[in-house]
Amino acid sequence: MSLSKEDLELLEYVYDQADGDLDESVDVWSTFERERWGAIARRLQNSDLIKLASIADDYKITAFGLNFVSELRAKRRNGPARMNALRLALIHWLYDHYLEDTHPESTEDFHTSGHDLHMGRPFEDRELLQAISYVLTARLVDGVQLDQSRHLFRPFLTPKGVDCAESEKTVSDFLNPPPSTGPTFNVRIDGSQNVVVGTQSGDFTQNSTSGIDPEVLARITHFANVARQGISSYGLEEDQQVEVEQIAQDLEAEATGETPDRGRLRRLTDRLVEAIAPAAGSALGGMVMALGEQASSAIAG
Known part of the structure; x- marks a missing residue:
């Protein structure tokens, strides 16, 4: 409705x-x-x-x-779902401009675009700035950045951003498609949704010149993906859920980027493990923590 x-x-x-x-x-x-x-x-x-x-x-x-x-x-109240909706709304707004061959003056114009509502409530500017930072880091969007503002001037979709808009997927699913193979376990905690936990796909490929073993990148990507899927089952507070979602998204984007940085991967992996730590006492939290520790050891070399 x-x-x-x-x-x-x-x-x-x-x-x-x-x-x-x-x-x-x-x-x-x-x-x-x-x-x-x-x-x-x-x-x-x-x-x-x-x-x-x-x-x-x-x-x-x-x-x-x-x-x-x-x-x-x-x-x-579902912070991750709200942030996912905002990222996609931002992409769709810029896609409308792409079809008309125009550019908005600034990402601040998003607030008056008609795309700025989620469940009947407008997005706050701080949320918009977080979404801009994410899609910019993921190379979906580009524009002019000035020192005195975190907004983008004359923003536009990159070719990758156009592909994202036309994929009809969420931004997260577009950037991090689920692995097609690999052993999994279906875990149900307190009547919540099923969450897939297991080892990464055996056919993962990574075309990069970073010098990082593709298997390590696959392990990190799998950890971030599983951590994100299980957010609603950890029993975390809303601000903690948002933190896990943001770090997991950043980690996935870095691991699947063209030139992933080992130091940044190590820091983001450790931060994500730390963010999930309050849920370590649950069965699901414990399994995801184990995946995180394996990923951390792998990237540490």
């Missing part, structure tokens, strides 16, 4: 005022102007998210509406 920012604003108002009570009547029109919001209320009613409670046009939240908003807010 696709709802606009205004749809969600009205729906969440009824949700908050009802406070979980399906029988609570909510006076909408003392807060919202009927002429502007009447059509929105009818659209929500037709979608079975709210229903009329009285001839005075009070509304009640429906069971479907209650579940919808509860799930929506849970998704908003």
